[in-house]
Amino acid sequence: MDPIGAPPGPLTPTVGLRPPERSDAARNRELLLTTARRLIEGDGIESLTMDGLAAACGVGKGTIFRRFGSRAGLFQALVDDSERSFQAGFLSGPPPLGPGAPPIERLVAFGRERLRTAAGQIPLLRAAERPAAERYAVPARHLAAAHIRGLLAQAGVEGDAPALAFDLLAILDSVVWLPDEDLTVMLPRIADSWEHIVRRLA
Amino acid sequence: MDPIGAPPGPLTPTVGLRPPERSDAARNRELLLTTARRLIEGDGIESLTMDGLAAACGVGKGTIFRRFGSRAGLFQALVDDSERSFQAGFLSGPPPLGPGAPPIERLVAFGRERLRTAAGQIPLLRAAERPAAERYAVPARHLAAAHIRGLLAQAGVEGDAPALAFDLLAILDSVVWLPDEDLTVMLPRIADSWEHIVRRLA
DNA sequence: AGTGCAACCGGACTCCGGTCCGTTTATTCC
DNA sequence: GGAATAAACGGACCGGAGTCCGGTTGCACT
Numbered sequence: 213m214d215p216i217g218a219p220p221g222p223l224t225p226t227v228g229l230r231p232p233e234r235s236d237a238a239r240n241r242e243l244l245l246t247t248a249r250r251l252i253e254g255d256g257i258e259s260l261t262m263d264g265l266a267a268a269c270g271v272g273k274g275t276i277f278r279r280f281g282s283r284a285g286l287f288q289a290l291v292d293d294s295e296r297s298f299q300a301g302f303l304s305g306p307p308p309l310g311p312g313a314p315p316i317e318r319l320v321a322f323g324r325e326r327l328r329t330a331a332g333q334i335p336l337l338r339a340a341e342r343p344a345a346e347r348y349a350v351p352a353r354h355l356a357a358a359h360i361r362g363l364l365a366q367a368g369v370e371g372d373a374p375a376l377a378f379d380l381l382a383i384l385d386s387v388v389w390l391p392d393e394d395l396t397v398m399l400p401r402i403a404d405s406w407e408h409i410v411r412r413l414a
Numbered sequence: 415m416d417p418i419g420a421p422p423g424p425l426t427p428t429v430g431l432r433p434p435e436r437s438d439a440a441r442n443r444e445l446l447l448t449t450a451r452r453l454i455e456g457d458g459i460e461s462l463t464m465d466g467l468a469a470a471c472g473v474g475k476g477t478i479f480r481r482f483g484s485r486a487g488l489f490q491a492l493v494d495d496s497e498r499s500f501q502a503g504f505l506s507g508p509p510p511l512g513p514g515a516p517p518i519e520r521l522v523a524f525g526r527e528r529l530r531t532a533a534g535q536i537p538l539l540r541a542a543e544r545p546a547a548e549r550y551a552v553p554a555r556h557l558a559a560a561h562i563r564g565l566l567a568q569a570g571v572e573g574d575a576p577a578l579a580f581d582l583l584a585i586l587d588s589v590v591w592l593p594d595e596d597l598t599v600m601l602p603r604i605a606d607s608w609e610h611i612v613r614r615l616a
Numbered sequence: 617a618g619t620g621c622a623a624c625c626g627g628a629c630t631c632c633g634g635t636c637c638g639t640t641t642a643t644t645c646c
Numbered sequence: 647g648g649a650a651t652a653a654a655c656g657g658a659c660c661g662g663a664g665t666c667c668g669g670t671t672g673c674a675c676t
Binding site for chain 3: 465
């Protein structure tokens with residue numbers, strides 16, 4: 213059930229540093245991801261089945277589940293690239309997203325950038341949805357929450373920083389579930405209201 | 415796929431007033447709901463299968479899906495009772511939740527009451543989760559959003575009321591996905607931070 | 617090169633949500 | 647009461663996610 217051999221990075225803070233992937237496994241991972249991308253591009257996410265992907269790769273279904281743990285895990289892996297570059301952006305990129313700008317400006321930029329990133333891959337993010345128990349127990353989320361907490365603290369925002377960080381993250385996450393027809397009109401407005409709320413808290 | 419014959423009420427604003435349920439159908443609806451409640455109490459939601467429920471009721475599986483449309487729909491129906499009483503509370507109950515209190519106080523009470531209601535039935539709410547497309551296209555959500563918009567307007571809160579309402583609802587919805595072990599410690603803090611945010615907006 | 621072993625692979629199998637359609641039953645109108 | 651009709655019923659059936667385990671293969675060590 214647990215995916216194994218994931219590449220390292222802020223997204224997956226490999227604590228117990230596992231032994232590296234075997235070369236055939238790495239090759240299959242790449243093959244699966246690129247093939248999945250191709251199939252999705254052609255027919256959409258809905259119609260991608262694990263059997264289908266396995267067949268298209270000339271691989272057994274067990275291989276997919278060994279690598280990614282679940283259907284959702286596969287899509288998570290597809291999202292990881294942009295997730296990592298987003299993380300790099302707010303951890304060490306140029307201001308106002310990265311260090312150097314005042315904390316409130318960074319927080320505003322963080323929200324806007326997150327919304328922009330999410331908007332570009334909503335079907336993928338929906339398909340990467342985990343069941344309840346794991347949903348919030350994910351490294352990427354912890355990192356984002358810690359970042360927000362830190363900025364709130366730096367800005368001297370009063371109140372319960374962890375709880376506020378949770379609330380703010382909830383706002384950013386929720387756009388994934390906007391009905392498609394509302395997306396184009398609501399996204400910029402939600403970005404603006406994010407800024408509004410953040411500044412009000414300061 | 416579509417559930418039919420649902421009882422009327424603010425939760426399901428029956429516009430085209432459908433013909434009433436046939437009596438056998440109503441009996442089966444009741445039987446299914448009470449049996450489902452009993453089975454859940456015994457073994458938890460996870461282990462309730464539609465085949466199992468059908469068998470326990472001495473009913474065909476088709477009957478369940480005709481009534482509730484999907485597994486999620488069944489759990490939605492189980493949640494509807496408390497949902498309706500929550501709606502009654504903020505639409506016409508006593509202040510500060512109902513009419514009569516200042517809008518900001520009502521908004522604070524709304525959030526606290528919603529969180530309390532949700533906390534009492536988190537497993538049910540998780541199981542009632544709809545797939546992406548329908549998630550936000552639900553009468554109960556529209557009603558809640560409209561209510562928040564109205565209160566924001568009454569309070570003279572500046573900013574984009576629909577977008578703010580969306581953001582605020584996102585906060586309330588997100589507690590459902592808190593990992594169980596964080597729930598008891600985080601819930602009251604999230605309630606407080608709700609109040610904090612709402613007052614900051616005013 | 618040879619060997620031991622852990623990791624990997626494949627695909628048949630299980631389980632469950634959801635559909636379909638022939639049959640049964642409540643209701644309505646004579 | 648009896649016939650006509652629409653709704654409800656039941657359970658066989660289907661598709662797809664996830665599991666399992668016997669067989670295979672890369673890798674480290676000698």
